[in-house]
Amino acid sequence: xxxxLSQNEIDELLKALDTGxxxxxxxxxxxxxxxxxxxxxxxxxxxxxxxxKALKNIxxxxxxxxxxxxxxxxxxxxxxxxxxxxxxxYNDFVGSISNPVILSIIKFAPLxxxxxxxxxxxxxFTFIDRVLGGRxxxxxxxxxxxxxxxxxxxxxxxxxxNVMREPWQNIxxxxxxxxxxxxxxxxxxxxxxxxxxxxxTFDVKLSDVEGMINVCIPYITVEPIISKLSxxxxxxxxEKQIDNSSKELIESKISLTKMPVKTILGRTNIxxxxxxxxxxxxxLPLEKDINGxxxxxxxxxxxxxxxxxxxxxxxxxxxxxxxxxxxx
Numbered sequence: 001x002x003x004x005l006s007q008n009e010i011d012e013l014l015k016a017l018d019t020g021x022x023x024x025x026x027x028x029x030x031x032x033x034x035x036x037x038x039x040x041x042x043x044x045x046x047x048x049x050x051x052x053k054a055l056k057n058i059x060x061x062x063x064x065x066x067x068x069x070x071x072x073x074x075x076x077x078x079x080x081x082x083x084x085x086x087x088x089x090y091n092d093f094v095g096s097i098s099n100p101v102i103l104s105i106i107k108f109a110p111l112x113x114x115x116x117x118x119x120x121x122x123x124x125f126t127f128i129d130r131v132l133g134g135r136x137x138x139x140x141x142x143x144x145x146x147x148x149x150x151x152x153x154x155x156x157x158x159x160x161x162n163v164m165r166e167p168w169q170n171i172x173x174x175x176x177x178x179x180x181x182x183x184x185x186x187x188x189x190x191x192x193x194x195x196x197x198x199x200x201t202f203d204v205k206l207s208d209v210e211g212m213i214n215v216c217i218p219y220i221t222v223e224p225i226i227s228k229l230s231x232x233x234x235x236x237x238x239e240k241q242i243d244n245s246s247k248e249l250i251e252s253k254i255s256l257t258k259m260p261v262k263t264i265l266g267r268t269n270i271x272x273x274x275x276x277x278x279x280x281x282x283x284l285p286l287e288k289d290i291n292g293x294x295x296x297x298x299x300x301x302x303x304x305x306x307x308x309x310x311x312x313x314x315x316x317x318x319x320x321x322x323x324x325x326x327x328x
Contacts, residue, residue, distance in 0.1 A: 046196045046219045047087040054229045056085040059200045059215065061167040069163050070206075073156070074130045079205040080213070086201075091193035093216050094185050100144050103188040104157050107177040113221030114179065114190045116214075117157060123204050123211035128152050136207040145183055154181060171228050191218050198222075263306065263317050264295045293320055 063080040070078035093116075097103075102119040121142060128149050130136050145153070161176040168174035182188045191197075200215040222229065266286025288294065294317065296304035306317045 047198050051226065051229045052085045052087060052198060055198055055200060055217070056082060058167045058171070059085070059202075062164055063202060065163045065166060066160055069159065073159065074127070074136075074206070076130060076136055076207055077205075081203045083201045083203045083212075084199075086199050087196060088199060089193065090191050090195045090197050090216070090218065093197055093199055093214075094188070094193070097185050099185060100142060100183040101185065102145075102153060102157075103182040103185065105179045105182065105188065105190060106161065107179050108217075108221050109175045109177055110173070111221055111224060113218060115176075115218065115221060116188060116190065116216040117161070118214040118216065119153075119157075120211040120213070122209065123206070123213065124153055125149075126206050126209045126211070127156055130206065131156070136209055150181055150183075154178065157181070172225055191220065195220060259298055262297050263308075264297070265308070266294075 060082050063082050067078055067080045070080070097118065100121055102121070102124045104117040104119070106115045106117050108115050124145070126136055131152050158178055161178060164176055165174050196219045198217045198219070200217070202213040202215075204211050204213050219226075266288035268284050268286050270284065293305040293307060295302060296306050296317065296319065298304075303323055304319045305321045305323060306319045308315070308317050310316060
């Protein structure tokens with residue numbers, strides 16, 4: 001919104017128009033001038049905020065699934081959380097990594113192109129330590145990975161990639177395939193340095209050890225499905241999957257759920273001395289009338305009223321009315 005002119009400024013403007021000092025055409029030409037916005041060709045904004053938000057939703061779901069997998073696989077407390085989803089160039093991503101590192105080149109089938117699943121050495125060595133029977137102790141210093149260690153890491157990464165299929169199923173039937181693992185950034189040039197990528201950063205905690213995992217997704221890889229990377233499409237497609245068969249399955253599972261049902265026959269108050277002297281055959285008068293209705297509870301919820309009786313030589317109770325919220 002433009003600045004609001006004061007009354008004196010309005011009078012001066014009208015006076016300038018009357019005397020010819022100011023021409024209306026000059027004002028119109030000035031207002032018709034197009035505003036120029038600087039565009040950085042090295043950092044083109046191909047991923048919109050909605051695209052990044054959709055990726056965050058997908059990988060927050062993945063973080064929950066991966067947490068469950070690692071907790072069971074490593075048999076120790078694991079926690080994975082999405083820290084940030086941002087857009088940057090591939091050169092900036094590679095430049096922020098120090099060697100040695102675990103860089104997994106992943107084929108994002110059925111899409112053309114690759115993504116990178118990067119893991120810090122601290123987390124990688126902790127995975128290896130735990131698989132070999134260790135206690136998730138942080139490893140100090142840097143060294144190269146041995147062939148045996150890389151084989152262990154490869155097995156874990158393959159399992160973590162399988163977990164990635166479910167969060168993407170609302171968008172595409174993803175089948176990520178591990179092509180190779182590099183420990184040097186110079187051998188992981190999957191795209192040109194100036195290409196735009198979306199970087200999903202995870203914070204990973206294993207007992208007392210903390211590190212990072214990054215998923216680098218080039219724009220050219222997800223370009224064929226970029227229109228589907230929106231929160232509106234993601235949630236609408238998720239709602240469509242809840243069909244009648246799913247509802248019937250849920251209803252059948254709920255119908256088999258067992259619930260405790262109890263009936264309060266009545267209540268009374270007695271002294272401690274009377275309670276101590278109770279003997280077999282003693283009679284306690286209750287507050288309930290013999291012809292009155294009893295209270296029936298489902299769990300802890302007061303739900304029905306009924307009357308006692310016998311059915312097939314067993315003590316039973318007949319439901320006579322449903323208790324509404326106004327009766328509770």
